[in-house]
Amino acid sequence: MQRTLTEPEHEAFRETVQTFLERRVVPRHPDWEKAGIVDREVWVEAGKQGLLGMDVPEEYGGGGVADFRYNVVLDEEMTRCGASGLGIGLHNDIIAPYLLGLGTDEQKARWLPPFCSGEMITAIAMSEPGAGSDLQGIRTHARRDGGDWVLSGGKTFITNGINSDLVLVVARTDPDADGARGLSLLAVERGMPGFERGRNLDKIGLKAQDTAELFFDEVRVPAANLVGEENRGFVHLMENLPQERLSIAVVAAAACEKLLELTLDYVKGRQAFGRPVGSFQHNRFVLAEIATQTTIARTYIDECIRQHLRGQLTVSDAAMAKWWTTDLQNKVADACLQLHGGYGYMTEYPVARAWLDGRVQAIYGGTNEIMKEIVGRGLGL
Ligand SMILES: Cc1cc2nc3c(=O)[nH]c(=O)nc-3n(C[C@H](O)[C@H](O)[C@H](O)COP(=O)(O)OP(=O)(O)OC[C@H]3O[C@@H](n4cnc5c(N)ncnc54)[C@H](O)[C@@H]3O)c2cc1C
Numbered sequence: 001m002q003r004t005l006t007e008p009e010h011e012a013f014r015e016t017v018q019t020f021l022e023r024r025v026v027p028r029h030p031d032w033e034k035a036g037i038v039d040r041e042v043w044v045e046a047g048k049q050g051l052l053g054m055d056v057p058e059e060y061g062g063g064g065v066a067d068f069r070y071n072v073v074l075d076e077e078m079t080r081c082g083a084s085g086l087g088i089g090l091h092n093d094i095i096a097p098y099l100l101g102l103g104t105d106e107q108k109a110r111w112l113p114p115f116c117s118g119e120m121i122t123a124i125a126m127s128e129p130g131a132g133s134d135l136q137g138i139r140t141h142a143r144r145d146g147g148d149w150v151l152s153g154g155k156t157f158i159t160n161g162i163n164s165d166l167v168l169v170v171a172r173t174d175p176d177a178d179g180a181r182g183l184s185l186l187a188v189e190r191g192m193p194g195f196e197r198g199r200n201l202d203k204i205g206l207k208a209q210d211t212a213e214l215f216f217d218e219v220r221v222p223a224a225n226l227v228g229e230e231n232r233g234f235v236h237l238m239e240n241l242p243q244e245r246l247s248i249a250v251v252a253a254a255a256c257e258k259l260l261e262l263t264l265d266y267v268k269g270r271q272a273f274g275r276p277v278g279s280f281q282h283n284r285f286v287l288a289e290i291a292t293q294t295t296i297a298r299t300y301i302d303e304c305i306r307q308h309l310r311g312q313l314t315v316s317d318a319a320m321a322k323w324w325t326t327d328l329q330n331k332v333a334d335a336c337l338q339l340h341g342g343y344g345y346m347t348e349y350p351v352a353r354a355w356l357d358g359r360v361q362a363i364y365g366g367t368n369e370i371m372k373e374i375v376g377r378g379l380g381l
Contacts, residue, residue, distance in 0.1 A: 123160040151219040
């Protein structure tokens with residue numbers, strides 16, 4: 001089906017992204033997978049190519065174009081080449097909106113130039129050992145002391161956790177407020193006394209991604225590092241989560257397309273019983289179903305992107321997109337791995353890595369069960 005989402009300028013940007021990934025990322029990814037982390041240098045290289053902060057105003061060193069389709073192109077191409085370690089999607093799609101939408105002029109002037117140059121890597125820390133789906137359980141807290149906040153607690157599963165220079169930490173700032181009320185976003189910077197990194201967690205996939213524990217022991221965070229309004233952190237999170245979920249869905253749709261492409265290639269070449277394995281009716285049907293579902297995912301996600309460009313993608317729409325496409329991604333990855341036989345189980349095959357890397361898509365950004373809770377609530381249930 002002809003895709004109509006992008007304009008020639010987005011496709012020109014796609015070529016820039018592809019060249020960057022081919023030259024700077026794909027050859028180094030195996031080393032990063034062994035190290036469990038990407039080189040910081042690649043962030044600066046990405047910044048030079050204009051791949052960080054495409055929607056950040058030019059005065060701060062960004063691309064100056066608020067058009068989510070550039071983020072989409074970058075997410076798609078990173079997915080297609082299996083660059084699962086580079087947390088640029090989180091930086092651009094998830095953190096940038098907080099800094100742009102909630103940051104003061106002083107904060108923007110301080111943080112956005114290094115954000116765009118790649119010298120400042122960012123992260124967001126919501127999850128804790130005792131609070132993931134249910135953010136009401138957040139125990140990390142901060143109290144006022146003079147002009148500063150004094151922050152204590154711990155976070156886990158934080159993407160870019162080791163490399164990050166600025167972490168948006170969700171902390172309880174009003175101990176008397178119930179549940180989700182009384183939370184604020186505090187920007188904690190590398191080097192602040194009392195801010196320590198824990199383990200770089202050993203995961204089944206996303207091997208080159210540094211997903212880490214973070215600890216805060218009486219960290220003095222200046223009042224100037226409060227992002228957004230005091231005690232309105234939960235509202236700020238809710239406002240920004242739809243773009244995060246759409247971004248995950250964009251990756252899911254691109255992953256389905258890539259999996260289909262590489263599996264078609266494989267089953268046309270692999271022979272059994274004197275025929276290509278793709279020619280058996282069972283396998284033809286499996287691939288016909290995947291091709292149909294992937295086309296449905298593509299048209300649906302492109303429409304979600306259009307709605308988002310018009311500012312009309314609701315929390316419920318984003319939740320639907322996230323659970324449905326990531327569920328499909330996992331089913332497609334499993335079927336494609338099966339069609340590769342034993343080779344599909346070998347990590348040197350991209351299908352094996354796509355299967356491992358894709359599993360978390362149904363978990364992070366809010367689990368798919370939580371997505372269905374949101375959709376259900378939207379139905380008045
Ligand atoms: C690789 C990776 C990267 C991550 N990156 C980040 C990051 O950068 N920043 C960050 O803050 N967090 C991050 N996370 C954390 C992620 O968002 C959480 O793991 C996720 O929200 C689930 O929380 P949990 O792990 O505590 O699971 P739990 O909340 O303990 O859930 C366990 C199970 O119970 C189910 N469940 C819970 N509540 C309900 C309910 N009401 N109804 C039905 N089922 C329910 C869940 O769906 C799940 O299946 C990351 C996680 C991973 C694995």
